[in-house]
Amino acid sequence: MAASEITALFTLLLIIFSPSSSSAAKIFKKIYAFGDSFTDTGNTHSTSGPSSFTYVSNPPYGRTFFHRPTNRYSDGRLVIDFVAQALSLPFLPPYLNRKADTSYGVNFAVAGSTAIDHRFFVENNISLDITPQSLDTQLSWFNRYLEGVGCRDYKSTPMQCGAVFDDALFWVGEIGANDYAYTFGSSISPKTIQHLAVTSVSSFIQALLKKGAKYVVVEGLPTTGCLTLALYLAPPADRDAMGCVATVNNQSHTHNAILQSNLAAFRRNFPQATIVYADYWNAYKSILTAAKSYGITHPFRVCCGSGAGDLNFDIFATCGSPNASSCPDPSQYINWDGVHLTEAMYKAVADKFVNGTFCRPPFSYLIRKKMASALLA
16 A cells, blocks of 8 residues: 555544544445344334234324334334434335335344244244244345345355445344243243354354455343333342342343354454444443433333333333323433333433444444545455
């Protein structure tokens, strides 16, 4: 590389220090997202939603930002929406909206989706899993998308595959929480679910890397024991220092530790890729433990729900149902409907990922790697 190119590179990297800068914000041309209801921007609707949460197409979902339901499980935007905005990209269309403009990426995430293949739940008579989609489904959809744009593999169709992968961010949203939830109270041990779920997520990430994904962010599980549903189901004695369900949070924490170990192996085996772990568990914890500084006055009570008591939650009359109602100000709440979060919480988490210290390596490192790659191309 010429001296002038080296000078330009270092000058640009000094300017592009954080992803909030306008130049860095335009570095990715596309995002491909995967996951469950924390990431789904519309592949699910009321008639296909997960058990007990079958009103996502009804108000007051979407009330805060979109002012109408968009089949997102929140009052507004999700983490993936804030990431897209941070990168100056449009909101990602759901894969099942075949009329959508996919020029800037596609969202393959499905609410209710599991990491483990759906057949496992059917074979074990787990009736809570009414969502047939899993990560295998999302990978099949992605393969179908690749076929549609003429990408077979880099060797035989380099231009077509380059258009898909070279300037794309792959965002693997948290997934696996449903696997544990669906088997709650069953004869299947949490250890079995943990092994199968982490293996499924890891196999999925490996498949993306083998296809050519170069920039990958993988979210871990959040503090699932802090979700209202967990508090509603667990005995009061099962609590940790945060006031959340200790056994559930410990389960998610162990899940994440194994996942991170697998990501470290992928970094060694795929040195051409930049793989970032987004620490949802600790990001959530950091917000919860400093709730007042975020204007949060209700860390566990749902904004949208029904029922008496501190939680405002009834599993038989959830948000969007005729007997449910929503609070005046969702920004004062973490939990939107008992399982999903408010836009305010998703925004705070996204900021922790993009501009904070809860990505490893930092999100700014991924941006700088992409900028350096573009300059050297």
